[in-house]
Amino acid sequence: MFRLATSALLSLIVCTASTSSLWACPFCAAVSQTFTEEIDSMDTVVIGELVKLPKKGDEKEEVASRETPKATFQIVQIVKGGQFLLETTTIETIYFGDGQLGKPFLIMGVDPPKIQWSTPLQLTERARKYIPELLALPKEGVVRLEFFQKHLEDDDEMLARDAYDEFAKAPYATVLALKPKMDHARLLDWIQDGDIPASRRRLYLTMLGVCGTNDDLPMLEAMLRSEDRKAKAGLDAMIGCYLTLKGPNGMPLVEELFLKNNKAEYADTYAAIMALRFHGSETDVVPKKRILEGLRYMLDRPQLADLVIPDLARWEDWESMPKLVQLFKEADDKSSWVRVPVINYLRACPDPAAAEHIKELEKIDPAAVKRANTFFPFGGSAGAAAPSES
Known part of the structure; x- marks a missing residue:
């Protein structure tokens, strides 16, 4: 039941992401009210x-x-x-x-x-000056973020938190527009500072993806390969940054470390999927077909395959249908939760063969088909619009 609830949440997340642009720093979560x-x-x-x-x-x-x-x-x-x-x-x-x-x-x-x-x-005294200045700022836009950028990692922790929260709630498009004003050297210092909280490191990695260069790739690759959990803090943003700078040529390393690798920790694999989901929805740095190629490797890991099935349906990867039908048939007690996402994928697929497969699979596990209809009465991710092709 827990895994089914997780699948429901994942479908909701990918559907939401597909119908609107990101209205926040993609890997950041605000800590509190600003x-x-x-x-x-x-x-x-x-x-x-x-x-x-x-x-x-x-x-x-x-x-x-x-x-x-x-x-x-x-x-x-x-x-x-x-x-x-x-x-x-x-x-x-x-x-x-x-x-x-x-x-x-x-x-x-x-x-x-x-x-x-x-x-x-x-x-x-710094905060005493800071508070009145807030009312003079525009409600949104680059000028606003430029002000808060000056207070990232402020000596006054209260101001540093507030500046981070402002970035976390800002439209990603505004973060992109801030590029000419970003301090590249300072971002590198913060990213390599082990005492920086993971939440803030995610922001700085996201910003590095905006203003970084190929010269930053060796540092990022070393962090991705590191066995030190602290070095990999904020891994989703790190992978997102790496792919932004490296482009499709960065996919083999991500696949090697986190998607193909059966020994990769669940959290690391999930971080990689989140990074690919971001690039598939919000950028054209990596072609959609190349992202799908990477996500398909998860179908060779049945216990985690349900993490990507909603994405395959959302991006209309109907080529994976035979593999998913096979996953349904071969599911055991350790991977049975894959069956509901498979049914939802088939419900979303416009190919007439998908409906025939549902009838076939219902004979194997009628309860799974019933759960899919109950938890996802509108077909799970079927109603989500696929992002424009890269």
Whole structure:
């Protein structure tokens, strides 16, 4: 059942990817809301300096009063919603820290006129300057990313996280347009820094794919061949970057290490499939036929074949039909989950022979055909449009 659910999720992913362009850095996942998103969701935002800490009483007094201690902040800058503050100059709000008096804090509020204030967030001097600058940025485009690029791996970790999240949520087309402004040398340093989190490394590899050159290929090939898991962190983005720079000539190495190789770890094989899925959907660097040639090697690994069957259907690789019918017939307890994706592939195939195969296979495993109809009533990936041919 778990494997069937996984197949359902994979079909959903590839269908979604096929019907719209990537609206985010392809291998990145945002960690949290950006400051801009938080500010947009609030009615008023201020920067205030801590002027008075809550009075510290003993535990009995706090229980008796039933009041949560509040600190007082002097408003020093209104970032948003000044019309709701009128003559307000100080704010009292819940604060449990032991902050130093005079230090700046970011405080956000909702529901005026009786504003409910958020828990204050202490700011460094860099962050104090950073927050107001956000409101002056265009809502999207290269100029916006150029600003956040300056704060990638910022000394202030809070700003570094925010800059990464902005890139992770940016359209891939905008990342491509940033190419002339990218710092190639700095990206190489970050990619080779073992202390950089894998999520951020994925971003830097994606950016290297945009601005890199053939001179970067030896480094990438060494990382791909490495047995050190840390060196291969962000493998999906690494393979994507490698193929972007190497083109179709990079496919043999990817196939050798991750697709043909029965000893390749599941996570590594899956990373390679994700990279090929990206190139098949979003770029024309590697011809579609060459990508399909690589994906077909997974059909020789029955236990993992279901990972690529939705892609074969989506890209209308009907040449694989005989092999898939064979996989269905030869499936055992270790590979039985391949049967539902095979049926969905056949349902998507316009060749009349596919319908005949379904009738034939239903006699072998009627339950698999029933599950395919139940979990994928519209034919799994059948309704997904194939990307334009490269």
